[in-house]
Amino acid sequence: MDCRFILPVAIVAVALFTPLAAGEPWQVCGEDFDFFTPNSRFFANLKLIASTLPRNASASPLLYATATNIGAAPDQVTAAALCRGDVTAASCLACLTQAFANLPNGCGSTRDAAIYYDRCMAAYSAVDFLSPDFVPPRNAEGYTVNNLGKVATETARYNRLVAALVDATADFAAYNSARRYASGEAEFSKEFPKVYSLAQCTPDLTPARCRSCLANIIATEIGTYKDSIGGRTMSLRCSFRIETSPFLNGTMMVRIPATAPPSGSPAAPAPPVNVSPPAATPEREMKYKVPRLVLIILLPILAAINLVVCFCVWRKKRPVTKAKQTDTNYYAEAEDDDSVDSMLMDISTLRAATGDFAESNKLGEGGFGAVYKGVLADGNEIAVKRLSKSSTQGVEELKNELALVAKLKHKNLVSLVGVCLEQQERLLVYEFLPNRSLDLTLFDTEKREKLEWEKRYRIINGIARGLQYLHEDSQLKVVHRDLKASNVLLDANMNPKISDFGLARIFGRDQTQAVTKRVVGTQSVTT
Template structure:
């Protein structure tokens, strides 16, 4: 298991007893975006940076660390490129360098992607066009426009590795600078020469592989589908195949030639969701893989059509069943618990467990689809935002979402974060247990206020959905409502993160805090809202700060 800050592995073989530094199957992954300006020079600069970082990790870092981080300036488009290399501490410096050479080759050539990593059992390497480490950078390469890279940094590494020696043999005295020249430089030159020859021989043996892209990289191009295929699958977008329609287009059911059922999201030609917004949704969804997220099958951008093709979810959206007095009986307490926990797992993946940190921004009952077994799948990433490492919140000048689900700080000030998604989840959890919609204008009070009043008076179970005919665990129901109330507290700091929510929902051994009064839904600011049904289609504002966009 690979996470950014740690790595876990087990095996029935003693890895330390083997001389093979490539034990196990290493894998690589790269960003889909490429360096558009001077890609050939970018390839040379990144290759030089990775090799210099590998040298530093193997030969210049602490014996118990075998670790290094580096940075090199590039150009205006990509100001700097950052690197990281590390080996397990049981390796010798030479074996560490060999292992890192394998990992660098695993990235393939040319290195046009703006970021990539190769992860192995004994060592790993990584580079990105933005900082991804908390600690100080250990190695800085100078900017260069030379046609060929230097195999290692010049003298940047020297001051950190030489310790003064008083005398060497026969009492002859040497100064520290002299020892640097005598001991360090020849060692570095020999190591770099051996490493360069090793990499050159490996690449010469497998030229075909060097031209192949990283095996785990998925590009949008690989998911392109023909318009003729989708027209045939949907009966030329027949009205009888329409599953639902939102403010920016419709969704149709279709069947591919191999029998796979699909849902085709067709943006209307008058839709204000442009190509950039479509790319936002596409670029995010294609990288996200989780059983509680809707799977993207393909995309079509032919004949002025903008089509996203998803897996077909037979039971459509949660709101069509939950808020229907007759269909609501299909959701017994066990199914409702499973739906709430599944949504929580999907959000935890988006916020904490995926390589991308994603804020959905439009989580609601109509954007949760139910498969044949009533398992939930989060859909519609048109409003989603990708957060950078260390980023905790974003701000937008124009708020677009669905009234009743938007957190107060987003609705009033345009501030969004993972905690605004937590708020939306809390609203949904309370809707699921009560069968009532928070934004129902027929109610004199919003759902959160009603539940809080019953909670403080000790009669909260009276709010449970009558469709369940009291066939639920009272302790589980109270626990679920309490977690929901903790998620909708007005101050984002008071709301739990989704990993904590999952623990609280999954075990009665986890103690819960006392929730405070939830945020009121009655605000004076108007917020855009889309019409949500089975496959609602949202837009994002073109007035958002460009930095918000993925």
């Protein structure tokens, strides 16, 4: 079947099922470029990019991905995909998939095109427009779309407020965000209580280049925003937007307080003050109100005290079952949800940090899965424990480990950074310890020779302190049940940290022994 028939059908199908903002998409077609045919190598290279770039961008913590000089000359293609800094990975993927489906057809098969949606943008070209040395005219000039509505009152103050808000948001995007993205709001009037703003650059720009790009399109286009209730200016490397209605997700990063109206404007009436008139006969009123007030306050307090006393007596007389003394869920389940929610991480963030769990980043593998090294967008190094999908037993161990480590805090225990339970993945994210596990040092001839007795003593003492905390000093009484050299990790200064709590068990505060129905731990290891 002819590709020229398939592509329009696909575009229509996607458009029918994807909601669009009014007026989108906006397409910019390159001038002075040749056209490609459906059977050309250029189009084949473009389709290859379209099949991978949306997923790469949505999986990146920066929501941005590029492909440079794909294919052989003269049919090389360079492309970029960027999502708005506040959208989710799923929303980003959907938007970019639609963008690349529409992009080639919208400009009549020209070899240079860009398309802008409310949530994303995509662009491709036969030249490397991402090169720092390449500054095409369209990179400097913005494409502006203004709303039709106008502000009717206090227009001068409104225009000053818009200019100040755009500049402040641009500064934040360039100098305070890894995504080179910022959102803002400013208070204005009763008719338009708030004005909202957005500024964003492609994350590969330096702060200075980002601010320069924004300054250029702001200076060129801000005049078109005069009295307008909103609009957007888009370019390949940066963009900004103003609206009098909310359009962004999350908390605004920049806030500008309300400015006073001009002195000639009438002052707003003072809000009415709710003041009760004094009583005509205070002595008579006091004789009536005070006893009633005492009863109103005292009776609920007595009822509450009575309820608490009855509850305490009931609890004291009620027998505590042995099962609840030893059941892990009895201690952990009620509080785990809040602590887990606060540590949830996106799967896209962890895939980007670990190179999609690349083999080169694998640190080791245990009974329930592998551990990978990763680097977050802020530069922090992490270790990601990935539970094997084929392990049914490992699910319970991971839940147990998460419930425990989230509660346990000690310098000789590995710190939990986050958790991810998306896309059928079960991942625990820990601090990265560069000297890895103790067994790699003990059983390596060269490393073992460098482990003098002072370091050995410090390691032994640290492990003992960690166990002391688990057994006696923590809010939970925990028995590790699988303590071995491979489960003791060493930081940069060779300080030990106990890890892997998948088999750990919580004891009651006065409990000294327990009966287990299955053998756990590592053979020849007793804890």
